[in-house]
Amino acid sequence: MTLTSGIDGADVDPFEEFNRAMGATGDESPYPDLALARASAQIKEEVFDIPQVEGQEDPPGLRLFTAYSYDAVQTVLGDEHFSSAGYAEVMGLVFGHSILEMDEPEHKSYRGLIQQAFTRKAMERWEDEVVRPLINRMIDEFVADGKTDLVRNLLFPFPVNVIAELIGLPNEDLPRFHRLAVELIGVTVDMDRSIAASQALGEYFLELIRERRGGDGPDLMTVLANATGPHGEHLTDDEILAFLRLLLPAGAETTYRSSSNLMFGLLSNPEQLDALRNDPSLYPQAIEEGIRWEPPLLLIMRTATADVDVCGVSVPEGAMVIVSLGAANHDETRWNHPERFDIFRDRKPHIGFAYGPHMCLGMHLARMETKVALEVMFERLPNLRLDPEVGEQFISGMTFRAPPRLDVVWD
Ligand code: HEM
Numbered sequence: 001m002t003l004t005s006g007i008d009g010a011d012v013d014p015f016e017e018f019n020r021a022m023g024a025t026g027d028e029s030p031y032p033d034l035a036l037a038r039a040s041a042q043i044k045e046e047v048f049d050i051p052q053v054e055g056q057e058d059p060p061g062l063r064l065f066t067a068y069s070y071d072a073v074q075t076v077l078g079d080e081h082f083s084s085a086g087y088a089e090v091m092g093l094v095f096g097h098s099i100l101e102m103d104e105p106e107h108k109s110y111r112g113l114i115q116q117a118f119t120r121k122a123m124e125r126w127e128d129e130v131v132r133p134l135i136n137r138m139i140d141e142f143v144a145d146g147k148t149d150l151v152r153n154l155l156f157p158f159p160v161n162v163i164a165e166l167i168g169l170p171n172e173d174l175p176r177f178h179r180l181a182v183e184l185i186g187v188t189v190d191m192d193r194s195i196a197a198s199q200a201l202g203e204y205f206l207e208l209i210r211e212r213r214g215g216d217g218p219d220l221m222t223v224l225a226n227a228t229g230p231h232g233e234h235l236t237d238d239e240i241l242a243f244l245r246l247l248l249p250a251g252a253e254t255t256y257r258s259s260s261n262l263m264f265g266l267l268s269n270p271e272q273l274d275a276l277r278n279d280p281s282l283y284p285q286a287i288e289e290g291i292r293w294e295p296p297l298l299l300i301m302r303t304a305t306a307d308v309d310v311c312g313v314s315v316p317e318g319a320m321v322i323v324s325l326g327a328a329n330h331d332e333t334r335w336n337h338p339e340r341f342d343i344f345r346d347r348k349p350h351i352g353f354a355y356g357p358h359m360c361l362g363m364h365l366a367r368m369e370t371k372v373a374l375e376v377m378f379e380r381l382p383n384l385r386l387d388p389e390v391g392e393q394f395i396s397g398m399t400f401r402a403p404p405r406l407d408v409v410w411d
Pocket of ligand 1: 246250251252254258297359361363366
């Protein structure tokens with residue numbers, strides 16, 4: 001396998017396996033139920049029907065709420081009395097102590113160090129030296145065919161390849177890196193395999209981190225290995241490892257899903273696709289509308305550390321809150337016909353990248369990758385359209401969403 005040949009070449013086909021495991025087959029949508037829930041309450045307590053066991057007291061009772069409206073979601077994410085530490089229980093096992101599960105003040109100082117690798121200057125360099133050449137090389141592999149499954153052959157492997165290049169991985173390690181990456185992000189489907197992949201990645205990364213401490217290369221790993229805080233502090237090996245592992249689900253999976261959803265929206269609305277092709281100034285609003293309309297990740301979690309009022313509902317200390325980014329992004333008090341994909345709608349911030357202290361650290365990278373992918377696809381694949389020979393195509397999934405495949409043709 002070469003760097004640009006998609007993800008074939010490993011002993012299993014990781015994409016097929018991943019897609020099957022994620023149950024990405026049906027065209028079910030969570031949005032009708034979310035609309036009903038949102039109409040009934042901005043934030044609502046879930047009622048559990050746990051049968052009482054004779055002779056036992058009531059279970060201590062987890063209190064679980066779901067925030068549905070834009071205001072409720074924004075309030076929870078912006079309030080310091082909601083903690084992210086609950087992620088440690090499941091995700092901590094796989095990623096280590098990552099930024100996602102940190103609260104203040106630890107979160108702020110760690111984020112400050114990590115952010116040193118995500119400067120505007122780095123973004124410009126990555127765009128010209130990594131992202132654009134990479135997507136061109138990937139398109140070279142299938143451009144002569146006149147047709148492809150865009151998800152499998154471009155949009156899925158692209159962000160994993162970007163991360164591999166940003167970290168500065170040697171080419172010959174890429175097939176194994178891809179396989180471990182897919183196994184790692186399958187944490188909700190096979191926890192043991194995911195933990196094993198995480199350990200293997202950890203050992204592999206650790207060697208590289210040690211080699212790069214004190215180096216002056218521009219790659220992400222060297223920058224993180226040498227990042228210095230205001231009091232001269234450095235990131236430890238474990239802190240760098242946790243971040244690099246998190247990059248796969250946080251940076252690669254979300255971006256493949258969001259760019260695939262955006263392409264699905266555009267290809268299903270050819271007049272909007274044409275408008276965008278003819279007017280690149282529309283890229284930013286098209287990219288934001290894609291993430292508003294079909295965010296790749298619909299739910300995140302928080303736990304109340306005190307009694308808090310959220311839109312008139314009292315959420316008690318210790319309660320968990322499911323924060324429905326999907327429901328909030330379809331709030332009809334903020335957007336007319338929220339279920340429609342419309343790159344021309346009035347621009348208002350969406351909440352697909354979350355909000356508050358944990359708001360996505362990689363959003364500028366995600367936007368840049370998507371913009372470059374669109375530009376190069378439009379340039380290299382003229383008259384790109386859905387394959388008319390293929391039946392109905394759709395977006396799938398209830399928690400993570402993306403089209404399982406996107407069959408397209410061009411001239
Ligand atoms: C369209 C693509 C993306 C979407 C929709 C997205 C969405 C999100 C969301 C919702 C969160 C908040 C999670 C929570 O608080 O529970 C988050 C955090 C994060 N994202 Fe992204 N993300 C995307 C791309 C990326 C990329 C490309 C990177 C690569 C660097 C990245 C890195 C991170 C990190 C490190 C965090 C944790 C930030 C913190 O805890 O302070 N994301 N993202």
